[in-house]
Amino acid sequence: MEKSIDTPGFAEKLIRLIYPAKCMVCDEIINEDSEVYLCETCYRLLPRCGRGFFKTPNIPYVDGLFAAFYYEHGIDEAIQTMKFKYHPRLSATFAFLLAEELMKEAILPDIDIILPVPMHSSKKRQRGYNQTELLAKELSKLLNIPMDNNILKKLRKTRPQSLLKREERLKNMDDAFGIANKDAVKSKNILLIDDVTTTGTTLNQCAKILNNHCSGRIYAAVIAIAEK
Numbered sequence: 650m651e652k653s654i655d656t657p658g659f660a661e662k663l664i665r666l667i668y669p670a671k672c673m674v675c676d677e678i679i680n681e682d683s684e685v686y687l688c689e690t691c692y693r694l695l696p697r698c699g700r701g702f703f704k705t706p707n708i709p710y711v712d713g714l715f716a717a718f719y720y721e722h723g724i725d726e727a728i729q730t731m732k733f734k735y736h737p738r739l740s741a742t743f744a745f746l747l748a749e750e751l752m753k754e755a756i757l758p759d760i761d762i763i764l765p766v767p768m769h770s771s772k773k774r775q776r777g778y779n780q781t782e783l784l785a786k787e788l789s790k791l792l793n794i795p796m797d798n799n800i801l802k803k804l805r806k807t808r809p810q811s812l813l814k815r816e817e818r819l820k821n822m823d824d825a826f827g828i829a830n831k832d833a834v835k836s837k838n839i840l841l842i843d844d845v846t847t848t849g850t851t852l853n854q855c856a857k858i859l860n861n862h863c864s865g866r867i868y869a870a871v872i873a874i875a876e877k
């Protein structure tokens with residue numbers, strides 16, 4: 650795998666003249682040719698998870714969950730920035746870091762297709778983008794695995810999971826997702842992508858609906874896992 654993000658293009662360099670690139674964790678100004686928005690110190694100190702793909706009883710429909718980092722030490726704030734401010738190079742930075750952690754695995758599962766956890770269409774219209782889609786798109790380029798953002802659909806709006814208790818989370822996400830193209834997942838091994846997971850309810854609901862139509866394995870990867 651080519652382990653690099655494209656070096657900044659002309660437009661990006663112009664933007665960086667006005668707004669210098671900063672480390673996403675400590676705000677230190679970084680080299681303008683830097684491929685990731687991270688200074689060397691913060692890169693070294695990233696709260697890496699290092700657990701590989703693991704099974705957890707909370708998410709029975711997911712064959713293995715991979716988390717690159719713990720949701721702490723600046724990773725949390727950087728993810729919030731990526732969520733709420735349109736910042737494509739931040740998504741690219743996270744995709745690079747996630748790919749880098751994935752490539753440390755001795756044996757990577759065989760993945761045919763990457764599916765981002767969808768956002769409801771009205772929310773995406775309002776925000777202008779889905780940060781998980783941007784992340785999955787960059788990861789797809791780095792891993793050379795196709796990504797499709799038209800297969801999984803969010804059928805109804807839900808409340809932010811982070812504001813709810815565990816029992817409420819389950820109810821909130823119940824039947825919230827659907828599949829637009831069932832044939833596209835039939836015998837595929839799938840990698841679901843989300844930015845953060847806590848109880849895994851969202852990932853499990855996506856995997857549950859996919860499981861009805863897919864005979865392959867369903868894995869999930871996130872940038873960070875928030876431990877309760």
Ligand SMILES: [Zn+2]
Binds near residue numbers: 688
């Ligand atoms: Zn830093």
